[in-house]
Structure formats: structure tokens, C-alpha cells
Amino acid sequence: MQIRVQSEPFDAGVELNGFAQNRTDIGAVVSFTGVVRDTDGNLQEMLIEHYPSMTQSAITKIAQEAVDRWSLADCLVIHRHGALKPGAPIMMVATAAAHRAAAFEAADFLMDYLKSRAPFWKKEITDQGADWVAAKDADEEALDRW
Amino acid sequence: MNVMYFAWVRERIGIPQEKVETEAATVNDLIAELTAREDRYAAAFADTSALRVALDQELSDFDAPLAGVQEVAFFPPMTGG
Numbered sequence: 384m385q386i387r388v389q390s391e392p393f394d395a396g397v398e399l400n401g402f403a404q405n406r407t408d409i410g411a412v413v414s415f416t417g418v419v420r421d422t423d424g425n426l427q428e429m430l431i432e433h434y435p436s437m438t439q440s441a442i443t444k445i446a447q448e449a450v451d452r453w454s455l456a457d458c459l460v461i462h463r464h465g466a467l468k469p470g471a472p473i474m475m476v477a478t479a480a481a482h483r484a485a486a487f488e489a490a491d492f493l494m495d496y497l498k499s500r501a502p503f504w505k506k507e508i509t510d511q512g513a514d515w516v517a518a519k520d521a522d523e524e525a526l527d528r529w
Numbered sequence: 530m531n532v533m534y535f536a537w538v539r540e541r542i543g544i545p546q547e548k549v550e551t552e553a554a555t556v557n558d559l560i561a562e563l564t565a566r567e568d569r570y571a572a573a574f575a576d577t578s579a580l581r582v583a584l585d586q587e588l589s590d591f592d593a594p595l596a597g598v599q600e601v602a603f604f605p606p607m608t609g610g
Contacts, residue, residue, distance in 0.1 A: 417610055432536055434602060437586035462609065474610060498610035500588070504536035505608045515537050518606035 384446055384458045388438050390465035395475050403457040403479035411483040413490045415476050421469035425510040431464045431473065434502035438462070445496045453489040455480050460493065462501065495525045530595070532559075534573070535604035538580065541573040556582050556591045559601065573603070581606055 387393075395416045403409060419429045446458050459477040467473060476493045480486040505516040533546040553559035560577065563570040574580070582589055583602040595601070 434533070434535055434583070434586070434604070436600075437583060437602070440586060494610055499607055501609035502535070502583070502604065502607055503609035504605065506536070515605065516608045518608050523606070 384443075384450060385460070386439060386442050386446060387461045388433065388435075388442070389461065389463055392463070393461050393472060393475065395472055398459065398461065398475060399477060402459050402477045406456050406479060408481065409456045409479045410481050411486040412477060412479045413483070413486040414478075415490050415494055417473045417475070417494075419467045419469050419471045419473055423509070426469050427508045427510070429467045429469075429473070430506040430508060430513075431467060432504045432506070433462075433464045437502045438464075441501050442497065445493060445500060448496075449478065449489045449493050452492070453478070453480055453485040455485070455489055458489070458493075460497070462497065462503065464503065492529050495522075495529065498522050499526060530598060531600045532563075533600065533602040535602065537605055538573050538603050542569050551595075553595055555595060556584070556589070556593055556601065559595060560591070579605060 399414050403412060442460050442462065446460055449455060450458050455478050457479040462474040476490050478486045478489040480489065499518065499522050507514050507516060530549055530551065531546060532549045534542050539545050551559055551562055553562055560574050564574050577591055581604055582591060584593060584598045585600050
């Protein structure tokens, strides 16, 4: 299990190639990369604030639950903070399991929980000013699936 | 105890963290104390349904006791991922 919280960019391809590389007992690797989206074409940057002394432990707890619940062979979570430009990767998860259903489900679970339970807050800086991104009810409701 | 604020809560109160001397028994009591201090706190804590609280880096509830707690953090619902 690897958890990384960082301001630096990462290369999702390089990360994926190195993930669970030496495991011969797995049959499935699933990955997800979240990217800064410029919905209205006026986003200058996305500022991501976090709670440094809580972030690592909160993500580790979520990842450990995924590993236990889906018997994952390995699990990777990278989440960035700081000022990010449109198109930049924000975060990535990868899961490795014996079968694809477990790998897909675990990745889905990780994404739902990271969205609402990892201490990050996004602020969009646009031509019109700056606004904190509001959490959606649907994001909270998504947790009930698990 | 150390009290921390994040995102718009930090902006509304104007500081990221502060040391607070308090006898407050619960998170709600602490909020009542802070709210009575100055308008900027009252503005930040006006609607606690829009807020979350963590005690010693663990998500908690507003009626949770503060005995033994060293760090309280207030913030809006998280928007990770």
C-alpha cells in the first residue's frame, strides 16, 4: 500500500507501470486519474488546501479498508495540493486484485471516500473571482452504496 | 487547545489557527464561546450544518466531549478526489 500527498505533479503512466509490478498472483489492475476540469473555459487555476496532520492518516484508513474488504494485493493513492492548472492531474488511485470485479469496486469505493472523507478543499480561481467548490449531496449519498 | 480553521472557515475568521484557553465541555460549547467573542466567529459558525469538525485529526460530532482533546479543526464538507 502506498499513500502519497504531494504538491509536485506526477506521471500517471509511470506510476501505473511501476504499480504491483512484481506480483504474479494478480489478474487485474484498475486505475483512475482525476484531472482539473475547466467546465466554463474561464478557470485560471484550482487551489487545493488540505489538513496536513490529518490527510495521510485519513487516506491510509480509507485505503486499508479497501485492501481488507476486497483482498487487494496492492493499492496506490496519490493526491496533490497547492495551485493546479486546468488539465493537470489532481489525484490517482490504483488497485490490484486477483479478479477485475474486486479491483473495479475497490477503486470506486476509494474514489467515493476520498471525495467526501479526505480533508481537501478545492477553490476555483476564474476570470470572475474565486469560489470554494461546494460538496454535493450526491457525493455524500454515494457513501451509502458501501 | 489548538483550534484550526480551513477553507472558507479560515477566510471568514481570518486566521488558520490559534491557541484557545477554554473550559468548554463539548464542541458545541466551544462554538458558543467563540461565537460570543466577535462577529467574524459568529459569521463562520452561523450554520453548523454547513460545517464539519475533527478532534485530534479524526472526524467527530458537535456534541462530542472535549476532555483530553488537544486539537480541534473546523472546516466545510470536504471536496477531495
